[in-house]
Amino acid sequence: MGINWLEETEKRRDQLLQQLTELCSIESVLDDSTASPGAPFGEKISEALNYMLDLGDKAGFTTKSVDGYAGHIEMGGGEELVGVLAHLDVVPVGDGWISPPFEPEVREGNFYARGAQDDKGPAMAAFVAMQMVKELGLPLSKKVRLILGTDEESHWRDMDYYFAREKMPDMGFTPDADFPIITAEKGMIDLTLTGKVEPGEAPVAGWLLQSFEAGQRFNMVPDLARAQLQGDGDVFELKEKYQDFLLSNRIQGYAEESNDHLTLVLEGKAHHGSEPDGGLNAALRLAEFLDTATLDPTGSKYIRFISEKLCEGFKGEKLNLAQSDERVGPLTVNGGIFRYEAAGEQGVGLNIRYPISGELAQIRQQMETEVEPFGFTVEVVDHKQGHFVDEEHVLVRTLARVYEEQTGEKGETLAIGGATYARALETGVVFGPGFPGREDTAHQRNEYIVVEDLVKATALYAQAIYELAK
DSSP states (O other), X not given: OOOOHHHHHHTTHHHHHHHHHHHHTSOOBOOGGGOBTTBTTOHHHHHHHHHHHHHHHHTTOEEEEETTTEEEEEEEOSSOEEEEEEEOOBOOOOSOOSSOTTSOEEETTEEESTTTTTTHHHHHHHHHHHHHHHHTTOOOSSEEEEEEESOTTTTOHHHHHHHTTSOOOSEEXXXXXXXXXXXXXXXXXXXXXXXXXXXXXXXXXXXXXXXXXXXXXXXXXOSEEEEEEEESSOHHHHHHHHHXXXXXXXXXXXXXXXXXXXXXXXXXBOOBTTSTTSSBOHHXXXXXXXXTSOBOHHHHHHHHHHHHHTTTOTTSGGGTOOOEETTTEEOEEEEEEEEEETTSEEEEEEXXXXXXXXXXXXXXXXXXXXXXXXXXXXXXXXXXXXXXXXXXXXXXXXXXXXXXXHHSSOOOEEEESSOOGGGGSSSEEEOOEEOTTOOOOTTSTTXXXXXXXXXXXXXXXXXXHHHHHO
């Protein structure tokens, strides 16, 4: 049967964009304050899940919510199950958006909204692709499930809960990174470094670090950092030095005086934590400057840790963690969360992506050795093993053929540092939505997806679903 998949998708372009606009208007950021039975990650995430399941019901699919942790939209029949995994939760928005992040709009051929690329756009593309296969009346010998998660950007509690109660797909893909096909992903560790801050005083002609704050998520490069200083140091001199630092490094920021303290603010650039050197980490750069100031001993130790162990240490060199393998490349370290309060507590949240050959126990032991002199203890908050699917597997070969038929480009296999739902599957890979050469705007301000790319991805997903399940 000769089907022009792109032509069929074009017929559904308006539907795709309208439904994506409605989905991206829901502020589905993790919100424990509104969590309840049936909405374990907050009201807005639950609203997004219910929106998608309602679409599935109206389209004549079988749908199911698994206690609000996740849900699925299903078609087809047979014993084997093909899974398409996407997520509906999004990361916090940060500052500096040109248009409101939850008021989607199309500008110059790009669809702008939080979640446009990661991962609501691809989720909607997969849904429309399933609907296309159904409406074309194509025969399937397997079941197809679009599995919709709700905690991908945090701790994956959704997948743990879902797969404890539902069948594991025999194979599948997630549309949550890049084309052609990602078959290997690094291991991932989220860990916190915590410690008490002893009461201190500003040194003579120096400063007490009252507070230091940056970042909201382990897996995001912080785009804003703020420090408060108190003491009898030369305010004019410090402000002048800070201004020179900002100008010489072409960084945005400012210093602000109040009655009893001086506030330093630095603006960075957000980026996905799997590529910590791809953005501008506001915390690291502010610590770099503060390391030149005369601070109280405890505050100085906190800043010195950041400056000595994290600045310019994106591959773990400063922590003696550097390692690499041929399949996925080097270990990376992202400093995602920073909190310090004088006479209170100090903390750092790190996101470490390590080669498939690496070991959690060895990395944790080395971290404990490195941070103990700075007064920190180590806690592993989350851990995901690395993931790999052989290039000769029928899943990979089928997706490669589909990609080559529709694009005319080679269906190459890739490896990434990101952690996607592919590793939630026993046999899973990543298939789009980012085409080679396109800008990655996931986790950044002004996130967008190119509309033409979204349409092309939908056509690829439709053929892929049919070929895997026919």
